Amino acid sequence: MSDAHVHHQLSPESIRFCPLCGVGLERRTVPPEGKQEMVCTGCSFIFYLNHKVVAATIPEHEGRVLLTRRTIQTGLKVDLGGVLGVYSYAGTPIVIVVYRARVVGGEIRICHENDRVEWVHPADIPWDDLAFPSTQAALRDLLSARSD
Numbered sequence: 001m002s003d004a005h006v007h008h009q010l011s012p013e014s015i016r017f018c019p020l021c022g023v024g025l026e027r028r029t030v031p032p033e034g035k036q037e038m039v040c041t042g043c044s045f046i047f048y049l050n051h052k053v054v055a056a057t058i059p060e061h062e063g064r065v066l067l068t069r070r071t072i073q074t075g076l077k078v079d080l081g082g083v084l085g086v087y088s089y090a091g092t093p094i095v096i097v098v099y100r101a102r103v104v105g106g107e108i109r110i111c112h113e114n115d116r117v118e119w120v121h122p123a124d125i126p127w128d129d130l131a132f133p134s135t136q137a138a139l140r141d142l143l144s145a146r147s148d
């Protein structure tokens, strides 16, 4: 019972395993700045301790995917369909965890943060207009997971 109230915190001492492959992390000197970071001994994932972890979904409905101009809440109710992928890019202090999501209710709301929302067939995805490499990567992974 004494462990029930222990609060673990994310710190260089407490992070031991890779969030991507589960293998142990070790401190290594990482280029280009030569800083010490926690690096996966299995897949070389660099776990930057100042990374923010962001969760995102790709809502799917009748074969289409929902694209929004900004990544914010849409008012839709979704069932999460499992993790599609975890995306991280050198020099960007964000780890994005993307979930598949099936629309089960609610409605799309337009607001000042979200001025363009549309359901898009995979063939009509405007790849060159997508704002972030993670969005492109997640959509490609989604389409490839669907065809399995």
Ligand SMILES: [Zn+2]
Residues within 6 Å of the ligand: 018, 019, 020, 021, 022, 023, 040, 041, 042, 043, 044, 045
């Ligand atoms: Zn790993």
